[in-house]
Amino acid sequence: MTTADTPSAPFTELVDLASRLLGAGVVATNEDTFADAENLLVAKPAEFRPHTFGHKGQIMDGWESKRRRGVSADQPHPTDEDHDWAIVRLGAAGVVRGVIVDTAHFTGNYPETASVEAASVPGHPSPEELQDAEWTTIVPRTALDGDTAHEFAVTDGTRYTHVRLNIFPDGGVARLRVHGEVLPDPRELDGLTFDLAAQEYGGVAEAASDRYFSSPHNLNAPGRASVMGDGWETRRRRDKANDWVQIALAGGGEVLAAEVDTSYFVANAPGWADLIGFDASTGADPADGEWFELLPRTRLQPDTRHRFRLAAGRPVTHVRINVHPDGGLARLRLTGRLTGAGRAALALRWFNALPAAEAVAALTRAGLTADEAAALTAARPAADPAAAATVVRSLLGN
Template sequence: MTSTEFTELPDLAARALGGAVIAANDEFFAEKENLLNPGAPEFRPHTFGHKGQVYDGWETRRRREPGHDWAVVRLGAPGVVHGVNVDTAFFKGNYPEECSVEAAANPGYPSPDELADAEWVEILPRSPLKGDTANLFPVDSAQRFTHVRLNIHPDGGVARLRVHGDVVPDPRWFAGMPLDLAAMANGGAVTDCSNRFFSAPNNLLLPGNAHVMGEGWETARRRDDANDWVNVQLAGEGVVRQVVVDTTHFKGNAPGWFRLTGGTDPDRPQDWRELIGRTRLQPDTCHRFLVTESEPVTHARIDVYPDGGFARLRLFGELTPAGRERIGLNWFDRLPAANAVAVLTEDAELSVSAAEVVVSKRPLTDADGLRAALAAAAVSEQAAADVERIILG
């Protein structure tokens, strides 16, 4: 992945996904929470408070002793980090010289004190920063993390932190629940689109309702005979039962019609099946449609005619056994070793030694690979069944 390609991936730390800055060692001049503010940083010159110029970012005091400053971020969607954007916009004489980023995998809702004792892994070594610049750093990591820690050396201000990557959901939360196969939080992702002039297509897959038009996807105005579209990779192979196309807030620029197709070969969209034929849309309306096609799909494409934008896309349905298996194995393979051992010992009651044997056999590319690992660990039939239920569904 190049130095900029990762910016097209979801921001795992986004507030819209539930991300939050939960601790910082110093925020004397500007609050740590600003790091995750949506939208670009702003600057109003000669706007002074009691502590100096007001900045739209996180800024620490001038450090007079050895060390560095830091802020801890809980990812809204745990996943594999492929790159970070440490944006120093408007910080010119007060930006840090360098930064580094660490990551940790702590399930549940740990407190800042508990995270201080976490096992932190460096995913971005100490790297130079430029002022008033979006500093883009690719990250080479394959593990699933829940938190990141931004270190600035030695002090200064950062306007925004974006943590781009692939969402890796915990499939144990899928059991018995209605599932939006396209939702970003469940592992759905936009793979391509025709146009993103006004706003990004990833917004379509965010949780909750859009509050303004800018929180959806909107294209430029077309002046030809073609149409705009978005391709979505689903969380896993599944059968789509219901579709939501929400044009809320899009009043003079909603599409006139849409069409939904789906398939299992992303390289041959021409072979995909029609899930919903070309259908009229209304402005500022949350539309719901039933799908009668029952064949499983892994990818979907929504075509809008001729252009415009809408707020949210929901594809409700159920995973196939193969889809649930793939999600479970991907999750288990990407857990740090200590987390994977904990899953097996706490949820399936394996011995530590048996769990370590299973974990040592990763990556487990299919169900047979998991069963071979369980056989190598010599676990009982009941324990093996429990592990398969947890990981494979």
């Protein structure tokens, strides 16, 4: 199993890989008589409305299984290993850095303990195929409290596509969050133009001057904003500075076009915005390196999707949008293509994070012998330049 350094920032600042917005879904569960397992992935916090009863009892905003029973009158209680489970397809495959198991509003009916497992199954597997997959425990079986958001850090550096929540012996969980770093399959992006800043491809809003009203992570979230609260909004500035968000792109690339969207920001859109870029592929640090202009300071209109063609040129790994003096943006889209160095770096990150069997299979399908594929996989992380070049050439074809 490969490992990676744990980020210094709280894992809750990372993308929720189990977000419905990214395409996550509950693909299988053994039991959800009381409340649908799909409720685990609802974006908003769980709510409770007392004395709202349906045919099966109090309506709960979460996943709730029926009460387990033993096998006979002499053994009326479930065994210690009896449990219910739900399998979640992650909306974007990636490295899991932390899990939240939230029992909000479940007080007399929460599980005694829970665990979380993860698996990597490429393609579009059926529930039956997922049951037979190799599952790895990323959160060991742990006691739960009622009406509590339990945070569990994860140090496993493997790329996963699915997680399984196990609850012992039964009960209810309101929400499941799986925070981590998106790590796309480089073969699916190779040769394409796409939104280099998008969460679904690995873009991360890693720093911001202000997040008073809403999160900068909304800037590169999937889809269009539906209300002002879906975007990023700052407090009103009372000095002569400006606000900004810094985004680490999915990979080093050329940004060909930008969309600066002020939809729903009518009385609080910025007056102007500019874009600057940074290339960290040389080892320089964005905190103290040289930034360069991508889009000069440009007038913005309220409630408008602004589209700008940019001159292809210097490669970038990070982009900062500066808004003047303050205000809010709904979305930022940065259409572009990976550079040669960017595609190679992404391919290596992906290869180094794959489960060993999957890494070997990828290389053998690309034309390496079984022995060559096994040797390169065993030597991960691929740091030697010759080995790295072989991996990239095999996976991407050149």
